[in-house]
Amino acid sequence: MTPGGKRFTGGQRLLHWSMAACIIAMFFIGVGMVSTVMPTYVPLLATHKTLGVAIFVLALVRLGVRARSGAPPLPADLPAPMRLAAHLSHYGLYGLMFALPLLGWAMLSAGAYPVVLYGGLRLPAILPQNPALHTLLWNAHYYLAFAFFALVLAHVAAALFHALIRRDGVFEAMAPLGSRTGGPSSR
């Protein structure tokens, strides 16, 4: 358990888990849509754009909430390399939450594609049409998406390492509901 059994606030945990669902869905929608010619291609593409914007907005909210509410400290006995990995991976996760939607939006702009979301909401172009920019942004969006997937897997593995092996309360701090090792009751 973290010192004093401190957990993320209910709002932070709600944001974390709803964004987790959105982001994991985005990986599958992304790789699925670019590998199909079936009619689902059209709704998948619209969902990918809409969800991308939603993730970007939620990430902004989340950063604000994090600045206000902070985070429970890591256990004092956590070895320094793990502590460093925890901090760096969170910078990476936050950075990619912002970067991937922006790269996708910029890529479509550079390709002169209109960006239309579900509900008919139309986003303006954020870059002029340019083939070299389109290619650069396409590659960045594509490869960083796989890097993001790998980072999320590492995050999941680390969370389970804390939950199952170290049993140090780090997982419970972000767990969606209370648990026997550190719920609100133990506060």
Next chain:
Amino acid sequence: MPLPPSGPRSTLASLAVIAAICIGATGALAYTAGWLSPDRLTPTKLVDALAPPTGPVPGYRRNHAKGICFTGSFAANGNGTALSRARVFETGAHPALGRFNLGTPDPGAPDTTVRVRGLGLQITADDGAVWRAAMINAPVFPVSTPEAFYELLRVPASKAPNAMAAFVAAHPEFSAFGAWAKSPDWTASYAQEPYNSLDAFLFTDAAGAEQAVRWSFRPEAPPERITPEAFGKRGPASLEQEITDRVAAAPQRWTLVLTVADPGDPTADPSRAWPEGRRSVEAGTLVVQRIEPEADGPCRDINFDPTILPDGIRVSDDPFPAARSAAYARSYDLRTAEAKDYPKRTSEAAR
């Protein structure tokens, strides 16, 4: 501490659980991406199958590679608002840009070798909504499904004897397109061709009522029929010169005709024409005012993706717009990455 750290045996079990979750997630992603399904028809396969035997021509569209840009406007007469709430149908002139093209993967193909002529079009309404379309002069599409189209593309590379005959036998719907393709009724001008959506789209009116619609841009210029032999004598690239001269002399016009399906008409199969006598609405006139070479023209880097539609038009149960959208995106990604192979300024390249 609520619980002691786990013992060695349970640590091993926990590590196994963690590894299984990571491997499972990676496997699920790989499956979704099609990496475990070599038979899946992907946009990459479809686009690769379009390539001529000598390979794709870098920098150019992977199909309909030979083309020329235009700008102009769509003068809507207001009649289309009866079928769709899209602003582009409201009375007025809406800016348009587009591309006349030949249905070939080879930008250097002689005009006489290509029966299919196309029109890529983008109309922008005053609210900023964009409508893109890619149409051809054929009255019907060759096949019923994207899978059959992929098979058709692979016929020339087939080593089986009579591969084309076998394909036609397996796809009887091909006969209508085949008869049109063999007909000797060519024209010598892009301006004398009709351009048909072939695919059906759902039009939604202001009250929310939906109907399936196919559309055609019908030329104002009367078609002057010419045999392929006589047309061949005009040279390998006469169409682009002809449309440039013709539009320089006077704007060229097409009437947009929206045709509404009756219940039971085949909306999902562009290889089947709808019966004559369906309700039709003349929604306005496309006016082509200026021709520009493609290399540095306004149509060059536009993907005429038929699923880029304004509010009031959406895809129907016709499977082709989605397949075309997926394939066009792949073609666009490839050619924009190869932009240096297609220099912007034709004059500089020629020097």
